[in-house]
Amino acid sequence: MSEHTFSIEFQPIGIRVIYSEPITVLEAARQAGITLRSDCGGKGSCGKCAVQIVEGSSSPLTRNEIIFRKGGMLQQNERLACETILDENAKIYIPSGSLSAAQVLQTEGILKSVDVHSPIRVEFLSMTPPTLAAPKSDLENILEAKPGLYFENDDQALFTLRKISPQIRKQGWKAYAICSQNRILTVCTEEPARLLGLAVDIGSTKIACYLMDLTSGNTLAAKGVPNPQIAYGEDIIARLSYAMQGAEQEERLHSDLIRAINQAAEELVKTIGAQAEEIADFCMVGNTAMHHFFLHLPTRQLATSPFTPAIKKETLISAETIGVKGLPGSRIVVPGPIAGFVGSDHLAFLLASGFGEDGVVRLGIDIGTNTEIALQKGKRIISCSTASGPAFEGAHIRFGMRASRGAIEHVAIDQNGKARCKVIGDGEATGICGSGILDAISEMKRSGILNQRGRLDAENSNVAKDGEGVRFYRLLSASDGQREITLSQKDIDQILLAKGAIRSGIAILMDTLQVAAQEIEEVLIAGAFGSYLNPYHAIQIGMLPSVDLGKIKAVGNAAGAGARLMLLSEEMRQKASALAQRIEHLELNTYPDFELFFANGIRL
Numbered sequence: 046m047s048e049h050t051f052s053i054e055f056q057p058i059g060i061r062v063i064y065s066e067p068i069t070v071l072e073a074a075r076q077a078g079i080t081l082r083s084d085c086g087g088k089g090s091c092g093k094c095a096v097q098i099v100e101g102s103s104s105p106l107t108r109n110e111i112i113f114r115k116g117g118m119l120q121q122n123e124r125l126a127c128e129t130i131l132d133e134n135a136k137i138y139i140p141s142g143s144l145s146a147a148q149v150l151q152t153e154g155i156l157k158s159v160d161v162h163s164p165i166r167v168e169f170l171s172m173t174p175p176t177l178a179a180p181k182s183d184l185e186n187i188l189e190a191k192p193g194l195y196f197e198n199d200d201q202a203l204f205t206l207r208k209i210s211p212q213i214r215k216q217g218w219k220a221y222a223i224c225s226q227n228r229i230l231t232v233c234t235e236e237p238a239r240l241l242g243l244a245v246d247i248g249s250t251k252i253a254c255y256l257m258d259l260t261s262g263n264t265l266a267a268k269g270v271p272n273p274q275i276a277y278g279e280d281i282i283a284r285l286s287y288a289m290q291g292a293e294q295e296e297r298l299h300s301d302l303i304r305a306i307n308q309a310a311e312e313l314v315k316t317i318g319a320q321a322e323e324i325a326d327f328c329m330v331g332n333t334a335m336h337h338f339f340l341h342l343p344t345r346q347l348a349t350s351p352f353t354p355a356i357k358k359e360t361l362i363s364a365e366t367i368g369v370k371g372l373p374g375s376r377i378v379v380p381g382p383i384a385g386f387v388g389s390d391h392l393a394f395l396l397a398s399g400f401g402e403d404g405v406v407r408l409g410i411d412i413g414t415n416t417e418i419a420l421q422k423g424k425r426i427i428s429c430s431t432a433s434g435p436a437f438e439g440a441h442i443r444f445g446m447r448a449s450r451g452a453i454e455h456v457a458i459d460q461n462g463k464a465r466c467k468v469i470g471d472g473e474a475t476g477i478c479g480s481g482i483l484d485a486i487s488e489m490k491r492s493g494i495l496n497q498r499g500r501l502d503a504e505n506s507n508v509a510k511d512g513e514g515v516r517f518y519r520l521l522s523a524s525d526g527q528r529e530i531t532l533s534q535k536d537i538d539q540i541l542l543a544k545g546a547i548r549s550g551i552a553i554l555m556d557t558l559q560v561a562a563q564e565i566e567e568v569l570i571a572g573a574f575g576s577y578l579n580p581y582h583a584i585q586i587g588m589l590p591s592v593d594l595g596k597i598k599a600v601g602n603a604a605g606a607g608a609r610l611m612l613l614s615e616e617m618r619q620k621a622s623a624l625a626q627r628i629e630h631l632e633l634n635t636y637p638d639f640e641l642f643f644a645n646g647i648r649l
């Protein structure tokens with residue numbers, strides 16, 4: 046009897062997973078690597094896990110759902126993911142408010158449609174049983190069944206023959222070769238149920254992994270895991286310094302990365318009942334340091350001027366050699382970095398967001414500890430990297446934190462100079478994240494609490510001095526029965542430095558290509574922070590040029606989307622190589638009047 050299976054597709058993330066048992070939407074999402082908000086732990090009492098069933102039928106409404114609908118906490122077209130059971134094909138739409146903050150970082154991202162054209166394919170082999178008159182070896186038999194196919198080397202052939210020789214005798218001399226182009230990766234007697242690929246965006250903080258169906262192009266599952274290298278330093282410079290301590294430290298940074306990728310891959314394949322050893326193709330992107338750590342290349346030169354990468358061209362390496370689990374003979378496409386501080390993640394972002402395909406005046410910004418910026422005008426694409434620091438990720442800010450439960454994500458200031466804060470999770474605030482910081486600075490400027498030079502107004506009743514004489518503004522006050530959360534002058538200085546670094550980078554690119562703000566047709570902001578920031582406030586504080594708000598789009602993890610495109614399509618790989626050639630890298634420090642641009646960038 047054939048097993049009952051059904052698929053659930055999660056939109057707008059674009060993940061489809063196969064299940065064989067009735068399952069709640071919450072559990073199905075979890076198995077698919079999607080973290081839905083579930084503040085009550087799936088007990089049906091918090092109402093945070095709202096989803097829409099776009100297609101397919103599901104279990105009847107529960108008592109809790111009826112109560113939430115009556116109370117207006119659940120829309121008429123919404124269901125609680127923790128109480129809704131699916132047992133047949135369905136399509137689920139997840140509103141962004143139901144995704145955990147970390148999930149936005151992990152899986153969102155533009156993924157334009159692409160003609161899937163992976164080099165991985167299956168060839169049916171019909172062989173002739175050997176006879177005394179024609180005693181063909183098994184190797185000859187395999188290769189002659191489909192002329193043109195070949196093994197990369199004898200090791201590969203022997204590895205395959207050890208397994209397949211006895212099997213083909215039992216299976217009537219019929220087999221299937223899984224090939225990359227004409228190169229045989231392996232031979233098996235069962236036709237493979239699917240061809241799997243893994244696209245990875247290695248970020249300094251998170252590693253985003255996407256398990257792809259190389260035939261349909263579907264994302265089968267996705268997962269973001271913390272980069273374990275964080276134990277050796279929050280930022281890239283700290284990790285480069287750690288690597289400089291010796292070969293052992295360098296090896297540790299490499300092997301931790303490989304282990305984390307393998308672990309994530311194992312968890313992803315488990316969701317579809319497969320094995321990591323079935324993954325036939327890989328694409329890895331990352332910043333230049335991650336690229337070097339992954340390939341186990343020396344990184345000392347990335348820390349010293351002129352910051353030259355060891356290699357800039359795309360590399361194709363054996364998964365086995367580097368220690369990544371996959372089909373025997375499978376290879377990993379590793380697009381090359383553009384410069385010392387502009388990695389293949391930036392290239393992937395530009396590829397996924399249409400740079401190089403049209404003449405649109407387009408600005409692309411990937412905000413992180415290092416912010417990469419690209420500007421396209423006509424045939425020219427110019428990019429730079431700027432050390433914006435971790436202030437927008439909450440680091441070096443007294444009450445700073447990442448965008449997660451308890452973080453102030455939005456701030457408005459009333460006519461009395463008092464802040465009104467919106468907290469992620471609606472509970473008590475424990476800190477403030479990047480979008481909240483940006484709102485706060487913009488609102489403090491508008492209400493005159495901050496002047497143009499970014500100084501706090503001593504006369505404002507909400508501004509006070511701490512024990513060291515440093516001024517601070519109260520966002521939340523203990524006198525209102527809340528945990529006191531403040532922004533000090535020191536915090537504000539850090540933020541303005543970060544904002545100044547980003548704005549001066551943008552201004553220098555605009556100056557180089559002679560682009561005025563009103564000429565910009567599109568501003569694409571990648572990364573988790575881009576999904577949260579309020580473009581209006583980003584313009585008000587002068588972080589972004591003054592463009593119509595409608596031109597600004599958050600594109601999520603566009604680097605991950607680019608990696609998936611390169612995995613799925615050889616044409617995309619070629620486009621990426623051509624794009625890499627076209628991108629002109631600009632070293633900001635050497636630009637005339639750089640200091641002036643920077644000083645202007647800091648001003649409010």
Ligand code: FES
Pocket residue numbers: 082083084085086087088089090091092093094125126127128
């Ligand atoms: S997880 Fe709380 S209601 Fe579903």
